[in-house]
Amino acid sequence: MTALDPALVVDWFAAHARDLPWRRPGFSAWGTLVSEFMLQQTQVARVVPILEDWLRRWPTPADLAAAPPSEVLRAWGRLGYPRRALALHACATTIAEQHGNVVPEDVDALLALPGIGDYTARAIAVFAHGHRHPVVDTNVRRVIARAVQGVAQPGPPNARRDLPAMAALLPEDLVAQRAFNAGTMELGAIVCTARAPRCGECPLADVCAWRLAGHPEPDGPPPRRQARFEGSDRQRRGRVMAELRASDVPVSEAELAQVLPDPEGRARILAGLERDGLAARSEGGWSLPL
DNA sequence: AAATCGGGGGG
DNA sequence: CCCCCAGATTT
Numbered sequence: 001m002t003a004l005d006p007a008l009v010v011d012w013f014a015a016h017a018r019d020l021p022w023r024r025p026g027f028s029a030w031g032t033l034v035s036e037f038m039l040q041q042t043q044v045a046r047v048v049p050i051l052e053d054w055l056r057r058w059p060t061p062a063d064l065a066a067a068p069p070s071e072v073l074r075a076w077g078r079l080g081y082p083r084r085a086l087a088l089h090a091c092a093t094t095i096a097e098q099h100g101n102v103v104p105e106d107v108d109a110l111l112a113l114p115g116i117g118d119y120t121a122r123a124i125a126v127f128a129h130g131h132r133h134p135v136v137d138t139n140v141r142r143v144i145a146r147a148v149q150g151v152a153q154p155g156p157p158n159a160r161r162d163l164p165a166m167a168a169l170l171p172e173d174l175v176a177q178r179a180f181n182a183g184t185m186e187l188g189a190i191v192c193t194a195r196a197p198r199c200g201e202c203p204l205a206d207v208c209a210w211r212l213a214g215h216p217e218p219d220g221p222p223p224r225r226q227a228r229f230e231g232s233d234r235q236r237r238g239r240v241m242a243e244l245r246a247s248d249v250p251v252s253e254a255e256l257a258q259v260l261p262d263p264e265g266r267a268r269i270l271a272g273l274e275r276d277g278l279a280a281r282s283e284g285g286w287s288l289p290l
Numbered sequence: 291a292a293a294t295c296g297g298g299g300g301g
Numbered sequence: 302c303c304c305c306c307a308g309a310t311t312t
Contacts, residue, residue: 039307043299047307080296087309117309137307156291157308185307194305195301226304229297238296276295 004148004207006171006180012203013183018190021048022127023182029103029128031055036120037088042079044189050079062101064092070288073278074245082241082278087115105129118159126181132174134166135181139188143204144169146192150209152218153194236260236269240286241278250285 017023022035034054038047054075058064064072069089076085091113095103103124104110110121122133136159144165145154155161166184171177191198199205210216229235239259243251253266260266270286273279280289 036307041295041306041308042297043306046298078297080298081308083295084309115309119308123307135307138305139307189307224292227293228303232296234294234296241296 004169004204006169006176008203008207009183009187010171010176010179013179013186016190017182017186018044020044021051028055028059029124030059030061032128033091033103033124034088036123037084037091037115038079040084040120041081046079050075050077058092060096060101061092061103062096064089065096068290069277070290073241073288077245078242080238083276084115086277090114091116103128105131107131107133118163126178130174130178132170132172132177133181134163134170135185136162136166137185137188139185139192140166140181141188142194143184143188143192146197146210147204147208150213150216152210152216233265233269233272236265237273237278240269240273244279244286244288247287250282250287252285256286 021027022032031051035047035051038051038054057075058067067089069086072085072089073082076082079085094113095101099109104113105125107121107125110116110124111118116124119135119137122135123137125131125133126135138157141154141157141162144162145151148165148169166181169180169184171180187202187204191202192204199208199211202208202211205211240256243256243259256266256270257263260269270279274281277289279286
């Protein structure tokens, strides 16, 4: 494994970074936190418009904390995984009440907040506050797997290995490490993509261990195939949530039956949503939680 | 370690 | 059609 000159990534990023809201000068730490919640498993292009509406409406944690969950879930719209919206709301409440309405800077303090894990905590510490930490998302894991380890795909996510691997590459300089973190992510997002990497446009092409080895195929057992979405409980949950978001009054069991005809499946889905705090029984039917 | 959790983009 | 996506949490 060669060292991999961080300047290759930093210089490429300076020239090719996409113009995204969270890269605007003066973008708030709160805005960065909100963007990171929305970006957990949802693509950039879908996040941007919702994020801008969201920050206009709730410019600080206390503003969001004061809103009812029903409105938070409506504003979340179709971003997916609506439990993230509830976690973000809870996160805002904790920041408003326990951190003086200021987004914490320490990774440990961030990790203690709901909905924030290894990636998000470090992303906020680095991008919102300029601290030095390895930021490892799926893009970074893929770039390291290829450029450094010489394999087509990273192994399963494991912070015990992934964080030190990125830390070993991270420049000491505070400005450079931030650009290296962001640049490595960006490289994985738009050049070193999972499906069809654009090695011809890659600043690491000449030093990439995977390319130099002749792009060997993935080894080991193939990953378990993702379950079908069509006909899944996830699709059913999504349909119920869409109905609840669209109605100002409780949605009757009969109305829900038009979306989920099977009584047994309907009961299972509603019980799950209720347990997750995403739906509430009310007089005459089901509603978003107030 | 594996399952669960939405919904859509793009090869 | 199928894989992938700026992951976190629970089992």
